[in-house]
Amino acid sequence: MSIQRITFGASLAAITLLSTLAASAAPGIATGAVNVRTGPGTGYAKVGTLAKNEVVDVKQCQGSWCFVDRDAGTDGWVSKNYLAAYEGGGGGGGSTDIPFNFGMSVGPGGPSFSFGIGEAPPPPPPPAPPVPAKACFFKGNNFTGAQFCVAVGNDDPHLPGGWNDTISSIRLQGGAQVTVCKNNWYAGACTTYSADKPSLGGYNNAISSYQVF
The missing domain is CATH 2.30.30.40 (SH3 Domains)
Known part of the structure; x- marks a missing residue:
């Protein structure tokens, strides 16, 4: 058996x-x-x-x-x-x-x-839906002003004129990380963020390309 x-x-x-x-x-x-x-x-x-x-x-x-x-x-x-x-x-x-x-x-x-x-315990609440992994870019400090968000796996080697050298804060969700560079095509000084950045210090209004992963 x-x-x-x-x-x-x-x-x-x-x-x-x-x-x-x-x-x-x-x-x-x-x-x-x-x-x-x-x-x-x-x-x-x-x-x-x-x-x-x-x-x-x-x-x-x-x-x-x-x-x-x-x-x-x-x-x-x-x-x-x-x-x-x-x-x-x-x-x-x-x-x-x-x-x-x-x-x-x-x-x-x-x-x-x-x-x-005895009374049966109530069923546990359904799990919260997972937070999508993405990066959001803001023109103002502390996640204010105009913004746009992109999912993991996206990149832009040449930010359009309206966003080039205008990003002042970045919010990351769902474990996303982002590498930002001061020049187009990921050239010049670059840095990687793995947590929210309400202000960007030396990268404030100085980002021209990014990669989200």
């Missing part, structure tokens, strides 16, 4: 076991009179009756039936449809069902399972 089949079989067995056993008891309250039975179904013998508003400890659930621990009377199985979460204080119960949650995750060490009584 392959390791995959063994793992799958073990996973099914664990799911079956965990789907019938809760990790801990949860307080519940009967929303109406309901029969207590020896097993999870109407085919099992009746051993008592929960009264409306009777508080119990819910020990485990199987399908639509839950096993309850009673302070008075015989313990047994009752229909989950007649149970609600109990938050204490005064008579009367809540209007929500007993909350059960079940989860499974598969990692390098194999499948892992969780099963408990």
Whole structure:
């Protein structure tokens, strides 16, 4: 038998076991009179009756039936449809069902399972979309004034007249880097920036070509 089949079989067995056993008891309250039975179904013998508003400890659930621990009377199985979460204080119960949650995750060490009584945690928010890698050039210091942006992989060996020797700050996003040069065709003095530059010092209004990578 392959390791995959063994793992799958073990996973099914664990799911079956965990789907019938809760990790801990949860307080519940009967929303109406309901029969207590020896097993999870109407085919099992009746051993008592929960009264409306009777508080119990819910020990485990199987399908639509839950096993309850009673302070008075015989313990047994009752229909989950007649149970609600109990938050204490005064008579009367809540209007929500007993909350059960079940989860499974598969990692390098194999499948892992969780099963408990309580509200399931909300799903994590979707990851933020990645920031596109690009460089933005501004005519003013501190990223002000007219601007243009280019993606990684772009270059310009000869900035047009409107931008030649007019760049005063550069903003980099998504891990982009830029090499700027004082002359056309990447000649003369050059420097490389890997972080935002709100002012360019000796390169202020002196850039004639660039490469973004």
